[in-house]
Amino acid sequence: MYLGLKEMRHEKLRYTLLSGVLLLIALVVFMLAGLANGLSNGNRQAIDQWQATDVYLNKAANKTLSASQLKLADKKYISGTKVAPLASLSGTLRTTANHKKTTVSALATSRQSFIMPKVTHGHAINGKDQVIISAALKADGFKIGQKVRIGTTNHAVKIVGTYADSTYEISPTVYTDIATMNRLKAAPVTSGNQQTIGGFVTKNGHFKTSKHGDLQHLSIATFIEKLPGYSAEQMTLNTMIYFLFVIALAIIGIFMFVLTLQKQPLFGVLKVQGIGTKHILAALLTQSIAMAVIGIVLGLGITVGLAQIMPAGLPFVVNWGQFGLYSLALLAAAVIGALLSWRTVANIDPAVAIG
Amino acid sequence: MSTPVLALQHITKQFGHGHTAVTALTDANFEVLPGQFVAIIGPSGSGKSTFLTIAAGLQTPTSGQVLLNGTELAAQSEKARLAYRFNEIGFILQSSNLIPFLTVTEQLKLVDKMAKRRFQAERAQQLLSELALSEVATAYPNELSGGERQRVAIVRALYNDPSVILADEPTASLDTPRSIDVVDRLANEAHQHQKAIVMVTHDQRLIGNCDVVYRIEDGVMTRQ
Ligand SMILES: Nc1ncnc2c1ncn2[C@@H]1O[C@H](COP(=O)(O)OP(=O)(O)OP(=O)(O)O)[C@@H](O)[C@H]1O
Numbered sequence: 001m002y003l004g005l006k007e008m009r010h011e012k013l014r015y016t017l018l019s020g021v022l023l024l025i026a027l028v029v030f031m032l033a034g035l036a037n038g039l040s041n042g043n044r045q046a047i048d049q050w051q052a053t054d055v056y057l058n059k060a061a062n063k064t065l066s067a068s069q070l071k072l073a074d075k076k077y078i079s080g081t082k083v084a085p086l087a088s089l090s091g092t093l094r095t096t097a098n099h100k101k102t103t104v105s106a107l108a109t110s111r112q113s114f115i116m117p118k119v120t121h122g123h124a125i126n127g128k129d130q131v132i133i134s135a136a137l138k139a140d141g142f143k144i145g146q147k148v149r150i151g152t153t154n155h156a157v158k159i160v161g162t163y164a165d166s167t168y169e170i171s172p173t174v175y176t177d178i179a180t181m182n183r184l185k186a187a188p189v190t191s192g193n194q195q196t197i198g199g200f201v202t203k204n205g206h207f208k209t210s211k212h213g214d215l216q217h218l219s220i221a222t223f224i225e226k227l228p229g230y231s232a233e234q235m236t237l238n239t240m241i242y243f244l245f246v247i248a249l250a251i252i253g254i255f256m257f258v259l260t261l262q263k264q265p266l267f268g269v270l271k272v273q274g275i276g277t278k279h280i281l282a283a284l285l286t287q288s289i290a291m292a293v294i295g296i297v298l299g300l301g302i303t304v305g306l307a308q309i310m311p312a313g314l315p316f317v318v319n320w321g322q323f324g325l326y327s328l329a330l331l332a333a334a335v336i337g338a339l340l341s342w343r344t345v346a347n348i349d350p351a352v353a354i355g
Numbered sequence: 356m357s358t359p360v361l362a363l364q365h366i367t368k369q370f371g372h373g374h375t376a377v378t379a380l381t382d383a384n385f386e387v388l389p390g391q392f393v394a395i396i397g398p399s400g401s402g403k404s405t406f407l408t409i410a411a412g413l414q415t416p417t418s419g420q421v422l423l424n425g426t427e428l429a430a431q432s433e434k435a436r437l438a439y440r441f442n443e444i445g446f447i448l449q450s451s452n453l454i455p456f457l458t459v460t461e462q463l464k465l466v467d468k469m470a471k472r473r474f475q476a477e478r479a480q481q482l483l484s485e486l487a488l489s490e491v492a493t494a495y496p497n498e499l500s501g502g503e504r505q506r507v508a509i510v511r512a513l514y515n516d517p518s519v520i521l522a523d524e525p526t527a528s529l530d531t532p533r534s535i536d537v538v539d540r541l542a543n544e545a546h547q548h549q550k551a552i553v554m555v556t557h558d559q560r561l562i563g564n565c566d567v568v569y570r571i572e573d574g575v576m577t578r579q
C-alpha cells in the first residue's frame with residue numbers, strides 16, 4: 001500500500017497516463033452500455049409498462065406480433081389473472097391536413113384492458129375512432145383534439161388523451177381499441193368476436209386445456225427477445241463491452257508486467273531487505289486498483305455529464321445497477337491484470353541484487 | 356567472552372556440477388561478536404559476495420552451517436528466512452540500496468510499515484544526525500551525493516536494530532576520502548551501539564579501523 005502509493009506519487013506522469021487509458025476504456029464501456037440500454041428501452045418500454053408475464057401468438061407467426069393473426073374469440077383457450085387482446089400497426093401518424101408526420105407503433109387493446117395506458121391529459125377512449133398518444137409525440141406537434149390518420153388508409157381518428165412516454169420497436173406508441181384498429185387497417189370485420197387481432201397479453205396466463213387451436217405461448221422475456229433486431233443489437237453492443245473488459249485486463253496486465261521487468265533490480269533489493277513477494281504484489285495491486293478506481297470514477301462522471309447534453313433523439317439510459325456491475329468487472333480486470341505478474345515477482349532472486 | 360551473533364562453520368559452496376563445477380567457497384569458518392567491526396578482504400571473484408549471500412540466507416551453502424544467535428538458518432522455512440533477513444540483518448549493497456521513489460525519511464518509514472508499527476521519529480532523527488544527514492531528510496536518492504546515499508543505506512540498515520549488518524563493498528562507488536568517512540562511521544556504529552558489522556572490501560586502505568580481518572582468496576578464508 002505505502003510502497004505502491006508513494007511510487008505513483010513520484011511517477012505521476014506514468015501512472016496518470018495509464019489511468020487516462022483506463023478512463024477512456026471505462027468511458028467507452030459506459031457509453032456503449034448506456035446506448036444499449038437506450039436501444040433496449042426504445043424497443044420494449046411499452047412492454048415493460050404492461051407488467052405482463054405472458055404473450056400468446058399464432059404459432060405460425062414465428063413469435064412475432066406483426067406476423068400473428070388470431071380472432072378475439074380465441075380468448076376462450078386462455079385463462080389468467082388478467083387477459084388482454086393485442087393488435088399492432090406500425091405506420092406513419094399524420095394530421096389530416098398532412099402538416100405533421102412521424103412514425104409510430106400503434107397498439108390496440110380493449111378499452112378496459114390492463115395494458116391500456118393511464119391517461120394523464122385529456123380522457124380515456126370512450127367512443128368510436130378515438131386514440132390516445134404517448135406524451136413524447138407532443139414534441140412532434142401532435143395534440144389533443146387533432147384529427148389524424150395512421151398507416152396507409154384514409155380512415156381518420158381523433159386524439160383524445162396523452163399518457164407517459166412509451167415506445168415500442170423504437171417508435172412512440174399510440175393506443176386505440178380493437179374495432180378502431182381494424183377500421184384503420186380496413187379489415188373486413190370491425191365488430192364482434194370474429195375480429196382479427198395479433199395476440200393476447202396476460203398476467204399469469206395459461207391454456208385452459210391441452211387443446212388450444214393455433215395459439216402458442218411465449219414468456220414475456222421470449223417475446224422481447226424475438227422483437228425484430230432486438231437480440232442482434234443487444235448482442236453486438238454487449239459483445240463490444242465484454243471485449244473491452246478483456247482489453248482492460250490486457251492493458252493493465254501488460255503494463256504491470258513491463259514495469260515489473262523494469263523494476264526487477266529494485267524488487268531484488270527489497271527482497272534482500274526482507275520485503276517479500278507478498279508486499280511487492282500488494283504494491284502492484286494497490287497501483288492497479290488505484291488507477292482503475294480513478295479511471296472508473298472519472299469515466300462514470302463524464303458519461304453522466306454527456307448524458308445530460310446528448311440530443312434527445314439519441315437513446316441513452318443510465319442504469320446504476322448495471323454501471324456498478326461493469327465498474328466491478330473493470331476493477332476485477334485490474335486486479336487480475338496485476339496478479340499476472342505474480343510469477344515474475346516471485347521468481348526474482350534477491351541474490352542477483354548483490355552481484 | 357560473549358557468543359557470536361553470526362557464525363559460519365565449514366561452509367562450502369559449489370556452483371554447477373561435474374567438471375564445470377566452480378567452488379566459490381571451501382570450508383570457510385567465520386564468526387562475529389556484538390560490537391565487532393569485521394572486514395573481509397579479497398580480490399575480485401574470490402567469493403566475498405557468495406559468502407555474504409550465504410550469511411544472509413539468500414543462498415544455501417552446499418555444506419556447512421550458518422548460525423544466527425545460535426539458531427541454524429538452513430533448518431528454517433523460506434518465510435522464516437525472509438523474516439530473519441528483515442528483523443536480524445541490515446544489508447548495505449555496493450550501490451542502488453535505496454528505493455528511488457522514497458525520500459530519505461520515507462525509506463525509514465517503509466521499514467516501520469513493514470514491521471507494522473508506528474514511525475519512530477526520534478530514532479530516525481538521531482540516526483540521521485549521527486551520520487550527518489539531517490539536512491537531506493526530505494530529499495530523494497537521486498538528489499543525494501554518492502557518499503550521502505551510502506550513509507542513508509547505513510541508517511536504513513541500522514534503523515531496524517538488526518543483530519548484524521552485512522555490507523558488500525559499501526564504498527565501491529566512492530572516492531578515498533569519502534570511503535574512509537563511510538567506514539569510520541560504520542566502525543563508530545559498531546563500537547558505540549554494540550552492533551556486529553561485517554564489511555566486504557577489496558581496498559586495503561579501509562581496514563585500519565577493523566577489529567578482525569578475514570582474508571579470502573580463491574574461496575579459501577583465513578583469519579588474520
Ligand atoms: N550464481 C553463480 N553461478 C555460477 N558461478 C557463480 C555464481 N555466483 C558466483 N559464482 C562464481 O563464484 C566465484 C566467486 O564469486 P563472488 O561473486 O562471490 O566473488 P566476489 O569476491 O564477490 O567478487 P567481486 O569482488 O568481483 O564482487 C566466482 O568465480 C564466480 O564466477
Ligand SMILES: [Mg+2]
Pocket residue numbers: 354355403404405
Ligand atoms: Mg562481489
